[in-house]
Amino acid sequence: MDKSLLEQMEDMAVFTMVVEQGSFSGAGRRLGLVKSAVSKRVDRLERGLGVKLLQRSTRALSMTEAGQALHARTRQSMGLLEEARSELAQLHQAPRGLLRVTASVAFGRLCVAPALPDFLAAYPEVRVQLALLDRMVDLAEEGYDLALRLTRTPPDAVVARALMPIRYVVCAAPAYLAGRTVAQPRDLAALNCLFYGYQAQTDDWAFTRGAERETVKVRGNVIVNSSEVVRDLVLAGVGVGLVARYAVEAELRDGRLVSVLPDWTAAGAFGPSAWAMWLPQPHLPPKIRAFVDFLAARLDVAQAREADAVQHRGLSALGISVDSAG
Structure with a gap:
């Protein structure tokens, strides 16, 4: 916004206060300005608009026709501003x-x-x-x-709150596991392993069990950036999948999928927590x-x-x- 327009808007607010208080000194007291500063603001507004707004005398102050027209507009604007301030205040008082x-x-x-x-x-x-x-x-x-994002560490530029821990599970359809033995994480290397990803055709899956740590390089014939598609492929018997548990909880509960290596804790691609993140604000x-x-x-x-x-x-x-x- 142009600086001169900003000054003119400020001067209009001063002019409105002068009219409402009936004097320059009264407006000055309300605005925290000396009388001469108020007078200078009104003079500057008159010069900028090219009209006379107030008739001044030693005993009275009255508006010209132009002053009356401007005052009607500024009062309307001030009313709208007050409504906006009230609405904003309400937004900070209750969720809406x-x-x-x-x-x-x-x-x-x-x-x-x-x-x-x-x-x-x-x-x-x-x-x-x-x-x-x-x-x-x-x-x-x-x-x-x-x-709302799954991540190991939220960016420094945001305010973040952890919403829930994210647990990951390696799972498969019972039919796919028939005749196959998976007793240790290393056994996964012989299976078709599906996971969330974009480009890599191989990945390292990390597991912990108490103090034990094991990492296995797995390979799969499908890689997709959707945990729900991984779930659907696993349900179809394509292979073993590594997904966030919430994506397959219903299928694990009804037996359409079974957890592989249930004694081991799998590390997921997106970290151990879901976060709510928002920009800092007063x-x-x-x-x-x-x-x-x-x-x-x-x-x-x-x-x-x-x-x-x-x-x-x-x-x-x-x-x-x-x-x-x-």
């Missing part, structure tokens, strides 16, 4: 307005989207725009309020805080249920009866 969120495709579909109905019911004045993108996003340039809008708090609580509950289910399956496999009540 449009919340633009981006998440990776599988995490967004399987972990974020299921939480939206309850969130929207709890915060009816918030509207959510959810963009599922498997790529890096520039929050500032693309205008997103929040990014006052975090309530809509962002409410969504992050809600999602973190929801995912924490989901993780607890998953852990209970895993424990239940493990005890059942040992022939131990488990009371599911409570």
Whole structure:
């Protein structure tokens, strides 16, 4: 915006205050300016507009026709400004307005989207725009309020909060494992191993079990940048897959897939946590805080249920009866 236009807008605000207070000195007291500074501002405005706005005398101050026209406009503008300030204040008092969120495709579909109905019911004045993108996003340039991503370390330029731990699982269809023995991670080298990726045709899969560490170089005939496609290929019996557990939890639960090397912990490509990330700002809008708090609580509950289910399956496999009540 042109500097002269900014000055003119400031001078109009001073002029409006003079009219409302009925004097230069009264306007000065309200604005924290000396009387001469107020007078100079009004003079500058009159010169810039090329009209006389005020008739001055030793005892009275009145508006000219041009002054009355300008004052009507400035009062309208000040009213709109006050409405805008009130709306902005409300945005910082309660969750409301449009919340633009981006998440990776599988995490967004399987972990974020299921939480939206309850969130929207709890915060009816918030509207959510959810963009599922498997790529890096520039929050500032693309205008997103929040990014939900699986990563080892969030960028330094953002504020980040861990939402949930990410556990990875090596899994396969029972039919694919028939006649095959997988007792140690090294046994995977003989299998068709599928994983999330872009270019490499080989990859190193790392495993831990207590103090044990083992890394195996695996090979597969398909590589795809979608954990859901990896899951579908594994379900079709194409090979063994390494995916985030949330992407195959339902299939593991109903037996269509089985966990391979369940005693070992697999390291995934995207790190051990899902994060909520947003740009630093003096006052975090309530809509962002409410969504992050809600999602973190929801995912924490989901993780607890998953852990209970895993424990239940493990005890059942040992022939131990488990009371599911409570």
